[in-house]
Amino acid sequence: MLRYVNYDIVFQEVPGEVTLSINLSNCPNHCKGCHSPYLWENIGEILDEHALVQLLERYGQSITCICFMGGDANPHEVEASSVFVREQTNGRIKTAWYSGKNKLPETCSPQNFDYIKLGPYMEKLGGLDSATTNQHFYRVDQGKMTDITYVFLRSNRKFPG
Numbered sequence: 001m002l003r004y005v006n007y008d009i010v011f012q013e014v015p016g017e018v019t020l021s022i023n024l025s026n027c028p029n030h031c032k033g034c035h036s037p038y039l040w041e042n043i044g045e046i047l048d049e050h051a052l053v054q055l056l057e058r059y060g061q062s063i064t065c066i067c068f069m070g071g072d073a074n075p076h077e078v079e080a081s082s083v084f085v086r087e088q089t090n091g092r093i094k095t096a097w098y099s100g101k102n103k104l105p106e107t108c109s110p111q112n113f114d115y116i117k118l119g120p121y122m123e124k125l126g127g128l129d130s131a132t133t134n135q136h137f138y139r140v141d142q143g144k145m146t147d148i149t150y151v152f153l154r155s156n157r158k159f160p161g
């Protein structure tokens, strides 16, 4: 079961989108130097279809994208939530997933997202804005993942893991 601790409308986590960024808890990755270790606990409100509908009713007219931050303990629920958002909005609102894993679970399909970030946070290498980062950010078109991490390097801004 997915739980979220908080959310915010952000402008740079997903390039070109006005994004409702939802911070999911119960992160299993435990990266050294994690920006938000409170997300390691299984805490917060349940993020189910009812909660997503409420968020869409409240913010749906103000955003172009919903980003699931984390959720690696329940990847299939993240994927199902992404599919639900697209269905509810007829694709008007895009979806993104910030995963701390190096690759998608084999049973998850990239075509169920519009954007995917992969890779744990590694202090020595830095986040998406670092030239040495191990992380990758992809735009997904009809299931094809295109690496656009270079966009973050230009923006020169700190990004969550």
Ligand code: SF4
Pocket (backbone or CB within 6 Å): 027, 028, 029, 030, 031, 033, 034, 035, 036, 037, 039, 070, 099, 100, 120, 121, 160, 161
């Ligand atoms: S994936 Fe993100 S939230 Fe999870 S431990 Fe790593 S930096 Fe922290």
